[in-house]
Amino acid sequence: MADYFTQFSCVLDVGTPDKAVAALDLFLRLREEDEASDDPEFSGFALSLPDGPGSSVLWIHDDGQGDVEGVIRFVLRLAGDLDLTGLWGFDYANTCSRPRLEAFGGGAHVIDLGARKSVGWISTHEWLTAVLNGEDIDAVEALVA
Numbered sequence: 794m795a796d797y798f799t800q801f802s803c804v805l806d807v808g809t810p811d812k813a814v815a816a817l818d819l820f821l822r823l824r825e826e827d828e829a830s831d832d833p834e835f836s837g838f839a840l841s842l843p844d845g846p847g848s849s850v851l852w853i854h855d856d857g858q859g860d861v862e863g864v865i866r867f868v869l870r871l872a873g874d875l876d877l878t879g880l881w882g883f884d885y886a887n888t889c890s891r892p893r894l895e896a897f898g899g900g901a902h903v904i905d906l907g908a909r910k911s912v913g914w915i916s917t918h919e920w921l922t923a924v925l926n927g928e929d930i931d932a933v934e935a936l937v938a
Contacts, residue, residue, distance in 0.1 A: 795890050795896065796889070799858075799860070799861060800855045801853070801864070801884065802854040803854070808875075813842055815874070819874060835866060835867050836856075837855065838855055838856055839855075855885075865911065868904055869910070872909050877906040878907035881903070881906055885899055886899040898917045899917050900916040901915055902914040
């Protein structure tokens, strides 16, 4: 039997140490609420302050069961709660414990923090499939949400 993984590791600078602490508090509160839910929204990733107290940088990474959508929901929620602006994004890898067809790939996602919306994303598997089906390699673009 094969095990499938989604992995990522990225940082988000929220601007001030106070906002970083507020982000960590929000994360812990949302995870606690998720524990009582049959459909958790903010699971599949961990959040920490890699540089310790006094840092404005958050480290977001998979927790063994990476959930790209959970990260996106959390960052959009955080952008609203902390009034974040600018563009932010991350990339991810899809891997497998055994060689399986179509089990490897990845992608990237970009969020406009100020507008509180997804800007777009791309999947390496979808890009590869399109190119192999004869589409112009330069015509295959990221999907705009």
